[in-house]
Amino acid sequence: MSGTASPYRSGFACLIGRPNVGKSTLMNALVGEKVAITSDKPQTTRRSIRGVVRRQAADGGSAELVMVDTPGVHRPRTLLGERLNDLVRDSIAEVDVVTLCLPSDGPVGPGDRRLAEQVVEQVGSRRRTSVVVAVTRTDLGRGADVPERLVQAQRLADQVGLDVAHFVPTSGTRGDGVDVLADVLVSLLPEGPPLFPLEQVHDVPVDVLIAELVREAALDGVRDELPHSLAVVTEEVVPREDRPETRPLTDVRVLVYVERDSQKAIVIGKGGERLKHVGTRARRGIEGALGVPVHLDLRVKVAKDWQRDPKQLRRLGF
Numbered sequence: 001m002s003g004t005a006s007p008y009r010s011g012f013a014c015l016i017g018r019p020n021v022g023k024s025t026l027m028n029a030l031v032g033e034k035v036a037i038t039s040d041k042p043q044t045t046r047r048s049i050r051g052v053v054r055r056q057a058a059d060g061g062s063a064e065l066v067m068v069d070t071p072g073v074h075r076p077r078t079l080l081g082e083r084l085n086d087l088v089r090d091s092i093a094e095v096d097v098v099t100l101c102l103p104s105d106g107p108v109g110p111g112d113r114r115l116a117e118q119v120v121e122q123v124g125s126r127r128r129t130s131v132v133v134a135v136t137r138t139d140l141g142r143g144a145d146v147p148e149r150l151v152q153a154q155r156l157a158d159q160v161g162l163d164v165a166h167f168v169p170t171s172g173t174r175g176d177g178v179d180v181l182a183d184v185l186v187s188l189l190p191e192g193p194p195l196f197p198l199e200q201v202h203d204v205p206v207d208v209l210i211a212e213l214v215r216e217a218a219l220d221g222v223r224d225e226l227p228h229s230l231a232v233v234t235e236e237v238v239p240r241e242d243r244p245e246t247r248p249l250t251d252v253r254v255l256v257y258v259e260r261d262s263q264k265a266i267v268i269g270k271g272g273e274r275l276k277h278v279g280t281r282a283r284r285g286i287e288g289a290l291g292v293p294v295h296l297d298l299r300v301k302v303a304k305d306w307q308r309d310p311k312q313l314r315r316l317g318f
């Protein structure tokens, strides 16, 4: 492929950062489709999700950029937390470009420094991995915040010895800087073969996608420890047999796990009101993803302290 006038570039770039800095929102903006769920609760992302961005590179060739969204890095308090941090470590090791996300609406802090040090440790000696800093959520900051954050980011890079190829201000919700970031990431990709079939936009299996949409709906409005205690598993997705071709219906059965009986009561709500609301919202998303009308059967179960239990973690897919 090398030597041709318009080479094909392909490769992987991950988004890393503290919890809640806007990684998944940026991922969706780059891919142009909702592939990762987002919420205002920290530590929402629990899987490394890959989404494909296809673009024309500056040299005229085509490029396939595979974005990898990762869980927010934090001090782990449970086995789940440790597993999520391991996922991030693995992602950093496997990509061509690491994108460190720093939010414009908060100072660069010790958590960012630890993460930057981790990147240096992992990619410092590997010359083929590039590093980009994305300053995120720029629409939330005040006027001076973005330049200030860029200066702090440069200072952080200098302090830990991180070689940053580009600094890009972005807002995932407004779309600002998203094209610039995509161009920058593409420019850092090596020449390579196509990675995903043309029609494929993400690598999230349908059962996982459904479970994530339910978890996103269930996260809305719950507080304290409950967001972390939620786990969702898709049990069944079956087209109903006795339907006319013009009016198909798919039965989707989903289990929502919590860690304690008291949490089960909160998720279900008075007279089942809350769960009904979650079901209605999730069903809309699932119908959009599957492209068929859906009957969603949602059940809530207690899996005691699953975040700390290796056996249960395995059963829940971690």
Ligand SMILES: Nc1nc2c(ncn2[C@@H]2O[C@H](COP(=O)(O)OP(=O)(O)OP(=O)(O)O)[C@@H](O)[C@H]2O)c(=O)[nH]1
Binding pocket: 017, 018, 019, 020, 021, 022, 023, 024, 025, 026, 037, 038, 039, 040, 041, 042, 043, 044, 045, 046, 070, 071, 072, 073, 136, 137, 138, 139, 140, 170, 171, 172, 173, 174
């Ligand atoms: N105003 C504004 N809000 C944003 C932007 N990006 C993300 N948010 C909000 O910030 C919150 C966190 O966004 P996420 O994309 O879920 O953040 P994350 O870094 O993936 O979070 P974790 O999965 O917990 O690590 C959500 O409420 C988003 O709507 C942005 O550019 N502008």
